[in-house]
Amino acid sequence: MKKRALGKGGLEVSAIGLGCMGMSTNYGPAPDKSEMIALLRRAVELGENFFDTAEVYGPFVNEELVGEGLRHQSGNA
Secondary structure (H helix, E strand, O other): OOOEOOOOOOEEEEEOEEOOOOHHHOOOOOOHHHHHHHHHHHHOOOOOEEOOOOOHHHOHHHHHHHHHHHHHHHOOO
């Protein structure tokens, strides 16, 4: 996965971000939670580290889903 520098602090993010809005709302019924968690974890395996979420997709439902999907991935606590 190609990476890009974000700012001047040495942070690098994947060149392509994963939009997470449709994982919990806005495109009809929410998809199966376990499938979305598997998708997030697979994205991390492929080198993704730039996830787009917002409070408006819930509120907080989308962030909690992304947090659960990323928990214990790539050294996260």
